[in-house]
Amino acid sequence: KAGVTQTPRYLIKTRGQQVTLSCSPISGHRSVSWYQQTPGQGLQFLFEYFSETQRNKGNFPGRFSGRQFSNSRSEMNVSTLELGDSALYLCASSLTTLRSPFFGPGTRLTVL
Amino acid sequence: GEDVEQSLFLSVREGDSSVINCTYTDSSSTYLYWYKQEPGAGLQLLTYIFSNMDMKQDQRLTVLLNKKDKHLSLRIADTQTGDSAIYFCAESTNDYKLSFGAGTTVTVRA
Numbered sequence: 001k002a003g004v005t006q007t008p009r010y011l012i013k014t015r016g017q018q019v020t021l022s023c024s025p026i027s028g029h030r031s032v033s034w035y036q037q038t039p040g041q042g043l044q045f046l047f048e049y050f051s052e053t054q055r056n057k058g059n060f061p062g063r064f065s066g067r068q069f070s071n072s073r074s075e076m077n078v079s080t081l082e083l084g085d086s087a088l089y090l091c092a093s094s095l096t097t098l099r100s101p102f103f104g105p106g107t108r109l110t111v112l
Numbered sequence: 113g114e115d116v117e118q119s120l121f122l123s124v125r126e127g128d129s130s131v132i133n134c135t136y137t138d139s140s141s142t143y144l145y146w147y148k149q150e151p152g153a154g155l156q157l158l159t160y161i162f163s164n165m166d167m168k169q170d171q172r173l174t175v176l177l178n179k180k181d182k183h184l185s186l187r188i189a190d191t192q193t194g195d196s197a198i199y200f201c202a203e204s205t206n207d208y209k210l211s212f213g214a215g216t217t218v219t220v221r222a
Binding site: 004031033035048050055058092101105 | 143145153157160200208211212213
């Protein structure tokens with residue numbers, strides 16, 4: 001069974017631009033969550049989706065948004081990029097509730 | 113609220129056992145996890161324990177949970193150079209998110 005896939009793996013953007021990251025969960029997994037990892041703040045929860053519904057959202061500004069499609073694939077969008085948005089963005093999937101979430105390899109976003 | 117703490121560094125000799133400790137504060141935690149992260153990679157789920165268990169063993173890994181003290185530990189037997197990585201403790205509650213510790217960097221020396 002294929003693992004969680006994230007595209008693209010690396011991305012370089014400039015301040016003020018927007019970016020869309022994609023996550024394909026493990027087949028059959030319906031819960032997808034997103035995390036931001038930075039050296040200063042560690043791993044922080046962004047949001048979680050199940051059956052196209054956002055069930056929880058972390059303490060991030062409204063520039064960070066996400067969605068989930070009917071096939072459970074998820075995207076997150078960051079608008080008006082800031083230098084501080086440079087991070088590794090990780091996606092995780094699990095069957096239903098948050099039990100044994102499996103993570104993808106991440107998307108490394110660099111904002112210049 | 114949630115707050116997960118871990119020591120930041122651990123150095124261990126190859127062949128010895130490693131013990132990584134973690135404390136958490138949310139008494140409503142349902143599952144507690146250990147993840148491993150190697151340089152440039154995502155998080156690899158190593159093992160997890162349900163909050164009503166005291167211990168779980170999986171090959172070289174042993175997880176101990178002291179729910180009264182909110183203390184979790186991961187023991188790696190016969191530590192190898194491939195075990196050098198950052199190890200994260202995480203807890204999940206009923207609000208569909210994981211709260212992570214800052215990570216323990218384990219260095220295995222020959």
